[in-house]
Amino acid sequence: EIVLTQSPGTLSLSPGERATLSCRASQSVSSSYLAWYQQKPGQPPRLLLYGASSRATGIPDRFSGSGSGTDFTLTITRLEPEDFAVYYCQQYGSSPAITFGQGTRLEIK
Amino acid sequence: QVQLVESGGGVVQPGRSLRLSCAASGFTFSTYGMHWVRQAPGKGLEWVAIISYDGSNEYYADSVKGRFTISRDNSKSTLYLQMNSLRADDTAVYYCAKDRHPRRSYSPFDYWGQGTLVTVSS
Numbered sequence: 001e002i003v004l005t006q007s008p009g010t011l012s013l014s015p016g017e018r019a020t021l022s023c024r025a026s027q028s029v030s031s032s033y034l035a036w037y038q039q040k041p042g043q044p045p046r047l048l049l050y051g052a053s054s055r056a057t058g059i060p061d062r063f064s065g066s067g068s069g070t071d072f073t074l075t076i077t078r079l080e081p082e083d084f085a086v087y088y089c090q091q092y093g094s095s096p097a098i099t100f101g102q103g104t105r106l107e108i109k
Numbered sequence: 110q111v112q113l114v115e116s117g118g119g120v121v122q123p124g125r126s127l128r129l130s131c132a133a134s135g136f137t138f139s140t141y142g143m144h145w146v147r148q149a150p151g152k153g154l155e156w157v158a159i160i161s162y163d164g165s166n167e168y169y170a171d172s173v174k175g176r177f178t179i180s181r182d183n184s185k186s187t188l189y190l191q192m193n194s195l196r197a198d199d200t201a202v203y204y205c206a207k208d209r210h211p212r213r214s215y216s217p218f219d220y221w222g223q224g225t226l227v228t229v230s231s
Contacts, residue, residue: 001171035217037154044204044221045154056209056219088154092215097170098144098156 002027002094004101006087012109019076021104023089028069033093036065036074039103040085048087049074076106084108111135111220113205118225121195131188131205131222138186139163142208144218145179145190147201147227157203158190162212173199195229202226 003026013019023034032052037045047056049065052072062077076083089101117129131143145157158179160167167179178191188205202224209219 031215033215033217037218039154044206044224045218046221047209047217047219050209050217056217090154090217092217097168098159100154100156103153 001097002029002091002099004089004091004099006089006101006104008104009102010105010107012107013079014109015079015081017079019074019079019083019106021074021076021087021106023067023072023074023101025070025072025091029072029091030093032068033091034065034067034072035090035092036063037088037090038083038085039088045088079106081108111207113207113220113222115203115205115222115225118203118227120228120230122231123196123229125195126191126193127195127227129190129192129203129205129225129227131190133186133188133205133207136207137211138181139183140211142213142216143179143181143188144206144208145177145188146204146206146218146221147199148204148224149198149201152201155201160188162208192227195227197229200227200229 007022034052036049039045053065112134114132158169160179176194180189204224205222206218207220208216210216
């Protein structure tokens with residue numbers, strides 16, 4: 001199975017700053033079948049990006065994704081207070097074994 | 110609007126069984142693959158199982174293979190997870206989730222239920 005490693009584990013930033021989250025795969029992710037989710041306490045995850053860089057419905061354009069192969073990045077420009085949450089990457093290309101990264105906690109500095 | 114509502118969670122002793130349900134509405138259930146994903150308290154997300162839109166294919170994480178069975182009833186727009194031989198490390202919130210793309214093998218999950226908590230403890 002493909003192992004996804006996210007870094008950093010915790011990121012401390014202030015509103016208005018730029019956040020860069022990394023997701024590295026143990027082997028190449030087919031056709032960039034890489035997604036990013038946001039999860040807030042007590043809530044289910046919310047799909048942000050899929051296909052490495054396509055925004056899901058209703059996701060603001062301050063969220064963007066890039067990367068291919070084994071290295072992927074989620075960038076949030078101009079952090080809003082509601083962006084502080086846990087972020088997970090997911091690969092869904094090595095079906096059927098879907099895997100998630102361990103998460104990056106984005107906290108207010 | 111799309112809704113996924115899980116039920117069936119609770120406290121169960123090790124070695125016993127439990128069946129979870131996920132009632133779907135607001136979309137054509139029979140055209141989408143469906144998943145179960147779990148999250149142990151304070152931990153990350155773990156994919157558990159997938160069933161294809163027509164129920165013809167199902168796959169499992171190694172951690173539950175041989176103990177859990179995913180199924181669906183398209184006439185009732187309902188997804189199930191039969192969990193047998195439960196262990197303490199199965200304790201988690203269990204979410205059902207919907208494929209974003211209809212009838213496709215590779216898809217992210219665009220809608221999730223609120224989850225149901227399963228606690229395995231004596």
